[in-house]
Amino acid sequence: MKLLTLLTLFITLLLDDSLVVFGQDVKRDYVNLAKLSVEEEKKVIALAYKCGLQEPVNKISTHNMYPSPFKGIRVEGKEKKDGRQVTTQILSVSNRDWLEPNAKPRKGQISMGKFWAGKPYEQKKIILNVKGKQYRASSIQGLSPEECEMILNVFLEQKYQLGPQVKDNEKLLDQIDWTNPSGFYKRGDSISVGFLHKEKDSGFFDLQIIKKGTTITIQQIFQAIP
Structure with missing residues (x-):
């Protein structure tokens, strides 16, 4: 009987989220007023594994849910590379303290304390290599990766030209994060390239370009503001 009690206690301790171990190799990216304590991070990681995210966790980040005042949590698993394609498991986590007062888990979601989440999903991105550095695009349509790399290099070096309709909005270019392309699209002779805003959670830009x-x-230039 005593042995059974000790065994039960041992199993309980193994399942306790306080034993979740992680260190400096886990990347963190927190916005203001949405930072997790070490104990909260352990709880979120334990929840992520319980929801089906494969070990190890690679990154924990928080984000603003504009235009509302609410905030969310994002947990990323380890990247899996296959040639140019990178696949990452992503889990969106809710924190009761950062949502509307009546917020609660939906049917099928798993909760742990004040945190809850559903199932992780897979995010696929394409690696672009420009002068020894890697960049990731969410989507490429109608163009080859090599063509996208050439276009991206022009933007990174800011050697592009401006059409007459852009010169009045030239200041918008200073807000673009050229290291963070979202997608490259070509339909007929029309080419558009997307980039995120330099400020986190502040939307993105869509550039209509001509390539000769x-x-x-x-x-x-079109700007999407949340």
């Missing part, structure tokens, strides 16, 4: 050889001309 290695010359890139920005014809229009």
Whole structure:
């Protein structure tokens, strides 16, 4: 009987989220007023594994849910590379303290204390290599990866030209994070390239461009604001 009690206690301790171990190799990216304590991080990681995220956790981040005042948590698993394609498991986690007062888990979601989540999903991105550095795009359509690398290099070096409609909005270019492309799309002769805003959770930009050889001309800029 005593042996059974000790065995039960041992199993309980193994399942306790306080035994979740992680160190400096876990990346963190927290926005203001949405930072997790070490104990909260352990709870979130334990929840992620319980929801089906494969070990190990690679990154924990928080984000603003504009235009509302609420905030969310994102947990990322380890990247899996297959040629140019990178696949990452992503889990969205809710924190009761950062949502509306009546927020609660939906049917099928798993809760642990004030945190809850559903099932992780897979995010696929494409690796672009530019001068020894790797960048990731969420989508490429109608263009080859090599063409996208050439276009990205022009933007990184800011050697693009501006069309007449862009010159009035030239200041918008200073807000673009050229290291964070979201997608490259070509339909017929029309090419558009997306980039995120330099400020986290502040939307993205869609650039309509003309490509002639290695010359890139920005014809229009559209900004999406959350």
